[in-house]
Amino acid sequence: NVLLSGTHTHCGPAGYFQFTLFMISSKGYIKSAIQPLVNGIVKSIDRAHSQMRPGRIFRSRGDLEDSSLNRSPHSYLNNPEDERLRYKSNTDKQMTVLKFTDLDGDGIGMISWFAVHAVSMNYTNRMVSSDNMGFASYLLEQDKNPGELPGQGGFVAGFSSSNLGDVSPNTRGPHCVNTGLPCDYLNSSCPVGGTKMCQAFGPGNDMFESTKIIGHNIYRKAKELYANAVEELTGFLHSAHQWVNMTDVTVQINNTHTVRTCKPALGHSFAAGTIDGGGDLNFTQGAVDGDPFWDGIRDALVGAPSNETQECHHPKPILFSTGEMNWPLPWHPQIVDVQIITIGSVAVVAVPGEITTMSGRRLREAVKQAFRDTEVVIAGLSNMYTHYITTYEEYQVQRYEGASTIYGPHTLSAYIQKYRGLARAIAQDQVSELPVGPQPPFFTKNLFNLLPAASVDGKPANASFGDVLQQVYPVYRQRDKTFVTVEIYNNVTESWEVVHTDASWETRFHWLKGSNRRSNATVEWFIPLTAPNASYRIRHFGHHKQMNGLQPVITPYEGVSDIFRVAASFYY
Numbered sequence: 001n002v003l004l005s006g007t008h009t010h011c012g013p014a015g016y017f018q019f020t021l022f023m024i025s026s027k028g029y030i031k032s033a034i035q036p037l038v039n040g041i042v043k044s045i046d047r048a049h050s051q052m053r054p055g056r057i058f059r060s061r062g063d064l065e066d067s068s069l070n071r072s073p074h075s076y077l078n079n080p081e082d083e084r085l086r087y088k089s090n091t092d093k094q095m096t097v098l099k100f101t102d103l104d105g106d107g108i109g110m111i112s113w114f115a116v117h118a119v120s121m122n123y124t125n126r127m128v129s130s131d132n133m134g135f136a137s138y139l140l141e142q143d144k145n146p147g148e149l150p151g152q153g154g155f156v157a158g159f160s161s162s163n164l165g166d167v168s169p170n171t172r173g174p175h176c177v178n179t180g181l182p183c184d185y186l187n188s189s190c191p192v193g194g195t196k197m198c199q200a201f202g203p204g205n206d207m208f209e210s211t212k213i214i215g216h217n218i219y220r221k222a223k224e225l226y227a228n229a230v231e232e233l234t235g236f237l238h239s240a241h242q243w244v245n246m247t248d249v250t251v252q253i254n255n256t257h258t259v260r261t262c263k264p265a266l267g268h269s270f271a272a273g274t275i276d277g278g279g280d281l282n283f284t285q286g287a288v289d290g291d292p293f294w295d296g297i298r299d300a301l302v303g304a305p306s307n308e309t310q311e312c313h314h315p316k317p318i319l320f321s322t323g324e325m326n327w328p329l330p331w332h333p334q335i336v337d338v339q340i341i342t343i344g345s346v347a348v349v350a351v352p353g354e355i356t357t358m359s360g361r362r363l364r365e366a367v368k369q370a371f372r373d374t375e376v377v378i379a380g381l382s383n384m385y386t387h388y389i390t391t392y393e394e395y396q397v398q399r400y401e402g403a404s405t406i407y408g409p410h411t412l413s414a415y416i417q418k419y420r421g422l423a424r425a426i427a428q429d430q431v432s433e434l435p436v437g438p439q440p441p442f443f444t445k446n447l448f449n450l451l452p453a454a455s456v457d458g459k460p461a462n463a464s465f466g467d468v469l470q471q472v473y474p475v476y477r478q479r480d481k482t483f484v485t486v487e488i489y490n491n492v493t494e495s496w497e498v499v500h501t502d503a504s505w506e507t508r509f510h511w512l513k514g515s516n517r518r519s520n521a522t523v524e525w526f527i528p529l530t531a532p533n534a535s536y537r538i539r540h541f542g543h544h545k546q547m548n549g550l551q552p553v554i555t556p557y558e559g560v561s562d563i564f565r566v567a568a569s570f571y572y
């Protein structure tokens, strides 16, 4: 009955997922990336479990406009017209909120689902960020835990992924950044510069502002729904889980025909990327013909796909036949989790991938049929990651999402069949009779790591680690943008108190790698207008590595700025 669902960010550490494809960008399996993730997740579950007490749950629902758009409308339009006519938009605008209170009615937390990609931050950002969804969570937790630092305080605000597969937060949409003209509608490429030049922007003027606006919109809506949640959830909790070999599912599509899922494979248009970040090479979205040049390179480097896999994935031209690539470990998972948790009249469908708008609607409808008066929500990016899930019709168009639907054109039909089975088992109280399914592998051998160990850190002879290179000015006004610290001097207790950490939206921490193994850190503090008139300082903490003979020694250091004042801005 544990469900792990990612809030989704593209701005985090990598190297924690044991299938080869996912270890390429991080040059291997990075233990120092996975350990804190596992520790943090386990700790949060432990903490929640140890604080378990009776409470009540309320539900609320509403629409959030102006915060999402469909990034593959051409694929969406390939869905049957009568189906499309049942919906007023090509993305789901609905947000569902569950409000948790104790028996006195005091709020202790909330969870919400809304379908939008967390890619307001684009791939030029090098700072760890939880993107728009994380910012929404940050804002609501700051609201409910006044005076607490990020991640502290009793109230937990969870913002979950949903059917966001084809949904972008970059609401000004795509255009060619080199010419200002619209991108090609079918393949999202530009006459000069191709895919890379076709970028979606907005609603802000840069990625920070866009993250802030979308995150704020999501926060505002969730806060409103939380405040108005009065419909109480009653009844039982149920959980049904199965492992499924997704390469091996047969689906009866009508009285006479069955179809099958395929071994995993990625199409050519996977390498094109999307309007939220295009690929570097000359791939475009919507490719249904291979490219002899790239096919030749593929055959030489990783091998050609088998005829069976090619036929199974038709019309996808296969770029990587990952289901047939097993060195040094399988490139993609075969065994995935399917899971449904019901909380009274809400069913949470945990999907192991990024499912498109229309696919999510079909899945919700199929699950709903098994229950009476139940609201079905999709929790995307849950438990396992298998890229995208499109409808059969969207798949035919082979834009990025279709090319990344790795188990072939009938992937969605297979999932619908499996989730319908889970839903019926719950509805008929037969969960214990569900087969567990084949156990997924857990790899302990062949985990490679090509990332060299961090080298020793250097410094000029006359300097110490932690030296302040550029001092602060003695006084700042709130409207000046500059480098700052984040501790306030409390004259009553005569001590320094932390007002912001690196998790605060108000701060940015840049690590700048230089030559001669020297690196600098820059701290920025965007001083809020509400910052009290007081004395402040900025501190920076780090570690440097040196050799003691043949032994590397890692030593902590800290740097502290001079004390400075923030004074009210009378002069504006």
Ligand SMILES: *[C@@H]1O[C@H](CO)[C@@H](O)[C@H](O)[C@H]1NC(C)=O
Pocket: 184, 185, 186, 187, 189, 194, 284
């Ligand atoms: C994209 O599609 C347009 C037609 O809509 C075509 O002219 C153009 O060549 C295509 N671009 C690429 C790179 O395939």
Ligand SMILES: *[C@@H]1O[C@H](CO)[C@@H](O)[C@H](O)[C@H]1NC(C)=O
Pocket: 122, 123, 124, 199, 205, 206, 207, 208, 277
């Ligand atoms: C990313 O956002 C920055 C602004 O914050 C912009 O300058 C840059 O062009 C964007 N890059 C892409 C690939 O969208």
Ligand SMILES: *[C@@H]1O[C@H](CO)[C@@H](O)[C@H](O)[C@H]1NC(C)=O
Pocket: 245, 247, 248, 334, 335, 438
């Ligand atoms: C999944 O099914 C395929 C096709 O039947 C089979 O070859 C493969 O061994 C199965 N995978 C696992 C991990 O059981």
Ligand SMILES: *[C@@H]1O[C@H](CO)[C@@H](O)[C@H](O)[C@H]1NC(C)=O
Pocket: 253, 254, 255, 256, 257
């Ligand atoms: C069943 O589906 C197949 C494949 O889509 C189709 O060719 C056939 O006509 C369908 N049969 C019926 C009875 O609908």
Ligand SMILES: *[C@@H]1O[C@H](CO)[C@@H](O)[C@H](O)[C@H]1NC(C)=O
Pocket: 282, 291, 293
């Ligand atoms: C991509 O570039 C290669 C090498 O220049 C070329 O052979 C190939 O035709 C190009 N493909 C497309 C779709 O433009």
Ligand SMILES: *[C@@H]1O[C@H](CO)[C@@H](O)[C@H](O)[C@H]1NC(C)=O
Pocket: 307
């Ligand atoms: C795959 O199909 C092609 C074309 O039909 C054929 O020439 C080739 O021998 C087949 N390869 C295998 C391994 O069956």
Ligand SMILES: *[C@@H]1O[C@H](CO)[C@@H](O)[C@H](O)[C@H]1NC(C)=O
Pocket: 460, 462, 463, 464, 467
């Ligand atoms: C170290 O010495 C150099 C050259 O004499 C000088 O420019 C620099 O300011 C010194 N740095 C520190 C931190 O004292």
Ligand SMILES: *[C@@H]1O[C@H](CO)[C@@H](O)[C@H](O)[C@H]1NC(C)=O
Pocket: 491, 533, 534, 535
């Ligand atoms: C706090 O104390 C410092 C040092 O004693 C003093 O300079 C400053 O004016 C005091 N600030 C306030 C807001 O009282």
Ligand SMILES: *[C@@H]1O[C@H](CO)[C@@H](O)[C@H](O)[C@H]1NC(C)=O
Pocket: 469, 512, 513, 514, 515, 518, 519, 520
């Ligand atoms: C670090 O700061 C020093 C002194 O300001 C400067 O000379 C050097 O170029 C900086 N290095 C990096 C990587 O920014």
Ligand SMILES: *[C@@H]1O[C@H](CO)[C@@H](O)[C@H](O)[C@H]1NC(C)=O
Pocket: 533, 534, 567, 568
């Ligand atoms: C800020 O605090 C200083 C020191 O206590 C005081 O002199 C100054 O008038 C204060 N400014 C404002 C705007 O309150």
